[in-house]
Each structure stands twice: as structure tokens, then as C-alpha cells.
Amino acid sequence: MRADAQRSYDRILAVAGDVFVEQGTNASMNEIAKRAGVGAGTLYRHFPDREHLLDVLLKDWVAQIQAAVDQTLAAGLPPRELLITWFEAVVRHISVHRGGAARLTAALGNTASMVDKWQGLATANQSVLRHLEARGAIRGGADTIQICRLVGGVAAVADAGGLLRDDTRDLLALIADGLLVAPAAALRCP
Amino acid sequence: MRADAQRSYDRILAVAGDVFVEQGTNASMNEIAKRAGVGAGTLYRHFPDREHLLDVLLKDWVAQIQAAVDQTLAAGLPPRELLITWFEAVVRHISVHRGGAARLTAALGNTASMVDKWQGLATANQSVLRHLEARGAIRGGADTIQICRLVGGVAAVADAGGLLRDDTRDLLALIADGLLVAPAAALRCP
DNA sequence: CGACGATACGGAGAGGGTTTCCGATTTTGC
DNA sequence: GCAAAATCGGAAACCCTCTCCGTATCGTCG
Numbered sequence: 523m524r525a526d527a528q529r530s531y532d533r534i535l536a537v538a539g540d541v542f543v544e545q546g547t548n549a550s551m552n553e554i555a556k557r558a559g560v561g562a563g564t565l566y567r568h569f570p571d572r573e574h575l576l577d578v579l580l581k582d583w584v585a586q587i588q589a590a591v592d593q594t595l596a597a598g599l600p601p602r603e604l605l606i607t608w609f610e611a612v613v614r615h616i617s618v619h620r621g622g623a624a625r626l627t628a629a630l631g632n633t634a635s636m637v638d639k640w641q642g643l644a645t646a647n648q649s650v651l652r653h654l655e656a657r658g659a660i661r662g663g664a665d666t667i668q669i670c671r672l673v674g675g676v677a678a679v680a681d682a683g684g685l686l687r688d689d690t691r692d693l694l695a696l697i698a699d700g701l702l703v704a705p706a707a708a709l710r711c712p
Numbered sequence: 713m714r715a716d717a718q719r720s721y722d723r724i725l726a727v728a729g730d731v732f733v734e735q736g737t738n739a740s741m742n743e744i745a746k747r748a749g750v751g752a753g754t755l756y757r758h759f760p761d762r763e764h765l766l767d768v769l770l771k772d773w774v775a776q777i778q779a780a781v782d783q784t785l786a787a788g789l790p791p792r793e794l795l796i797t798w799f800e801a802v803v804r805h806i807s808v809h810r811g812g813a814a815r816l817t818a819a820l821g822n823t824a825s826m827v828d829k830w831q832g833l834a835t836a837n838q839s840v841l842r843h844l845e846a847r848g849a850i851r852g853g854a855d856t857i858q859i860c861r862l863v864g865g866v867a868a869v870a871d872a873g874g875l876l877r878d879d880t881r882d883l884l885a886l887i888a889d890g891l892l893v894a895p896a897a898a899l900r901c902p
Numbered sequence: 903c904g905a906c907g908a909t910a911c912g913g914a915g916a917g918g919g920t921t922t923c924c925g926a927t928t929t930t931g932c
Numbered sequence: 933g934c935a936a937a938a939t940c941g942g943a944a945a946c947c948c949t950c951t952c953c954g955t956a957t958c959g960t961c962g
Contacts, residue, residue, distance in 0.1 A: 523938095524928090524929060524930075524937090524938055524939065525929075525930090526928065526938090526940080527929095527939060527940090530940080532938080550918085550919065550920090551919080551920065552918085552919070552920080555941095560940075561922065561940060561941030561942050562920085562921075562922090562941080562943095563921090563922080563924090563939090563940065563941060563942070564937070564940055564941070565924080566920085566921060566922080567939080567940085570921095570922085571921080572920090578765070584783065596931085603938075624814065624868070624872060627869050627872070627873065628869065628873040629873070630873060630874035631873065631875075631879075640787075660940065661889070663884070664886060668879070668882050668883055669886070670885065671866075671873070671875075671879075671883060672862075672865070672866070672869075672883055672886060672887075674869060675866050675868060675869040675883075676861075676862065676865050677863030678814070678815050678865060678868055678869065678872075679818065679820075679861050679862075679864060679865040679868065682814060682817070682818035682868075683817065683818040683819070683820060683861070685821075685861075689821075689858070689861075690774050692855070692858050693858055693861060693862055693865075696854060696858065696859070696862060696887065696891070697862075697886065697887070697889045697890060698890075699851070699890040699891075700886045700887060700888070700889040700890025700891075701886070701889075701890075705937075708950075713907095714908090714909060714910065714911090714958060714959080715958075715959090716910065716911080716957070716958070717909075717910055717911090717958095720910080720911080722915095740947085740948065740949090741948075741949065741950085742947085742948070742949080745912095749913075750912075750951075751911060751912030751913055752912075752913070752949085752951090753910090753911065753912055753913070753950090753951080753952080753953090754911055754912070755950095756949085756950060756951080757910075757911085760950090761949085762949085763951080775940085841921075
């Protein structure tokens with residue numbers, strides 16, 4: 523790629539990230555082009571449409587998820603808190619811009635093109651699950667992708683409905699309780 | 713309302729239902745007006761914007777939910793199957809048109825305008841929960857609205873991601889397991 | 903029945919968004 | 933430095949939402 527083209531590409535990406543965070547995934551492409559100081563033609567040559575642009579951005583963001591896993595595991599929390607904390611981290615990560623969670627979640631499991639996009643999310647989630655399995659804290663039979671979908675669903679709802687942090691946490695707790703070896707019931711047998 | 717106005721109103725509503733089912737909730741308003749045989753002005757006088765039109769349509773659909781409850785309860789299923797069947801009914805109902813599930817779920821709990829729209833859903837869900845509570849099959853602490861949100865999230869994901877029926881069922885089963893009193897755990901009590 | 907005010911209609915058009923196209927401009931290799 | 937190739941910018945074609953207003957229809961009252 524020619525040097526000036528690379529500059530345009532990078533600047534568009536940086537600006538698009540900002541604009542999508544500010545205005546959601548339906549922000550005007552013209553606005554992005556203008557703020558990046560390029561013409562519309564330039565924007566569209568690099569990214570044929572909005573989806574391509576979002577693809578690249580989401581890929582970057584999801585890549586950061588592995589860092590969140592390590593951090594979560596290192597905290598040494600008990601199973602239920604660990605799971606909830608991890609889910610909260612996922613929601614936070616994939617909700618970077620309004621509409622992003624819904625788009626990403628919709629793509630989960632699409633064998634089509636964006637395999638690599640959610641792959642990072644899936645393997646990160648997998649490692650948390652394995653950590654809990656090793657401690658016998660988790661019920662069998664739940665597929666990683668399915669769990670990602672559920673958490674993604676919560677993220678999408680939280681995002682679209684403007685849910686408060688506590689409400690979101692409650693939803694994630696419900697999911698966690700479904701996965702764990704019934705902790706609530708255990709409490710009831712002293 | 714004048715007789716001709718009523719005719720227009722009804723025809724727009726009928727056509728909009730069809731178009732939204734065919735093309736999703738982002739279908740062109742012009743298209744709806746054209747198919748209904750009215751001008752754009754007429755459409756917008758009756759329904760100031762797309763949301764109003766969707767509101768009226770969704771309200772109708774949600775109203776049918778109570779019927780689904782009665783039917784589900786009457787089937788006399790064991791708790792887990794009852795819950796899953798009910799959740800499936802909800803998903804089916806609120807996914808009538810593409811994008812509908814996401815919109816409805818986003819509105820859940822919005823004290824703003826569409827209270828009456830999700831009210832039906834919430835009370836229907838409540839009656840299923842009470843039925844299960846009465847049998848001691850359910851864990852306490854889960855709010856009806858929260859559960860509706862979770863199920864709505866699944867519906868939105870299933871809708872947007874084109875999930876298969878079995879995948880959707882798995883997700884709903886996970887939620888159900890989080891709500892039910894887990895019999896397995898009881899075994900581990902000393 | 904006929905006519906008049908109220909009500910409703912339709913479609914042109916303003917405003918804004920996406921995407922394409924191509925002449926002008928910049929970069930690069932030689 | 934020069935020409936070819938790559939890239940740029942923004943005008944313009946196209947579609948969408950929503951508004952405005954002259955025209956047509958309805959309902960009622962004399």
C-alpha cells in the first residue's frame with residue numbers, strides 16, 4: 523500500500539472508532555470522512571461499506587478480550603463471582619459502541635466470513651469455563667458458543683435498552699446460576 | 713374519525729404488518745405507503761413515525777401472549793419443560809418480524825411511553841412463574857422483568873443471527889436451569 | 903338536496919444519508 | 933525529474949424520511 527493510502531486508512535479507522543463510540547454504529551459515514559479529513563471516495567475505497575469498517579474495529583476490540591481473561595482469572599474469586607465478573611467484562615468489551623454488541627452477537631456462529639472475529643471471544647470464554655470445570659464448579663453440557671450468545675444477548679439488550687449496571691449484573695447472575703453447580707441450593711443446606 | 717380516514721388507517725396497518733414481516737422493521741415507509749395505496753402524507757398523519765407504527769403492531773401481537781400462557785399451563789408439563797415451552801412461545805411471539813424482538817426488548821422497563829406494550833408480556837410471565845412457585849420448583853429472587861429481558865435477549869439474538877430452533881431451545885434451557893431449584897445439588901448436602 | 907366548513911388526501915420537495923465515478927493530484931520507481 | 937500508477941476529493945445520482953400545502957372528500961345543517 524502506498525504511504526499516503528496507509529495514512530488515510532489509519533486515520534479513518536481511528537476517527538471511525540471515536541465516532542461510533544460517540545454516536546453508535548449508525549453514525550453518518552460522511553461525518554467520519556469529514557472528521558478524518560478525507561473525501562467520501564477515499565473512505566469507501568478502503569472500506570466498501572459500513573460493515574467492513576465495523577468488522578475491522580470489532581476485530582481489534584475483541585482481540586483485547588484475552589487480556590481481560592487473564593486479569594479476571596488472576597483475581598482469585600470464588601466461582602460465582604468469577605463467572606459474573608468475567609461476563610461483565612465481556613459485556614463491557616463488546617459494548618464499546620452502541621449497536622456493536624448486537625452486531626457481534628448476531629455474527630456469533632456464522633460460519634461465513636467473520637469466524638476470526640468471534641473466535642477470540644469464544645476461546646477466551648472457553649478458558650474461563652475450563653478453569654471452573656477443573657474445580658468441579660460447573661455443570662456439564664453447556665456449549666461455549668451458546669454461552670457467548672447468551673452473554674451477547676444480555677449485552678445487546680443492555681445496550682439497546684440503556685440498562686443500568688446493576689440490572690445487567692442481575693441478568694448475568696441468572697446466567698451464571700444456570701451454569702454453576704447450584705450454589706443457591708447449596709446455601710440452603712447448612 | 714372520518715370514515716375514509718379509518719379505511720386508510722386500517723389498510724396501512726395491515727400492509728405494514730405484511731411488509732415488516734417480509735423485510736424487517738427497517739422496511740421503507742414509502743414502500744408501505746405505496747402498497748397501501750396512500751400518499752406519504754397520509755401515512756405520516758396517522759403514524760408520526762416508524763416507531764408509532766411498530767408500537768401499534770407490537771401491541772396487537774403481545775396481546776396474543778396471554779392466550780399462549782393459558783395454553784402452556786394447560787399442557788401439564790413438568791417444571792423444566794413447562795418453563796422452556798413457555799419461553800419458546802414468547803420468543804416465537806415477539807419475533808414476528810425481523811428486528812421486532814430487539815425493539816420490544818429494548819423497551820422493556822422503559823417507564824416512558826410503551827408501558828402497556830410490555831405489560832402484557834410481564835404479567836403473562838408472572839403467571840407462569842407463580843404457577844411454578846406454588847409447586848416449589850423455582851428459586852427465589854428473580855424479577856419478572858429481568859427474566860423477560862433475558863428471554864427477549866435470546867429472541868433478539870436468535871432473530872438477528874438466524875439461529876436454528878434447537879440452538880434457541882438450548883439457550884432457553886440454560887436460562888430455565890438458572891431459575892429452577894436444582895435437584896442435583898440437594899444430593900450433595902451432608 | 904345543496905352547499906359549506908371541517909377533515910383528510912397525495913405527492914412534490916427539502917434535507918440528509920449512502921455510494922459511485924472520474925478528473926485532478928500525489929507518490930513511486932527509474 | 934518524469935511518466936506511469938496509485939490515490940484522492942467531492943460532485944452527483946439515488947434513495948429515504950418527513951413536511952407542507954393545494955386539492956378532494958366527507959358530513960352536516962339549512
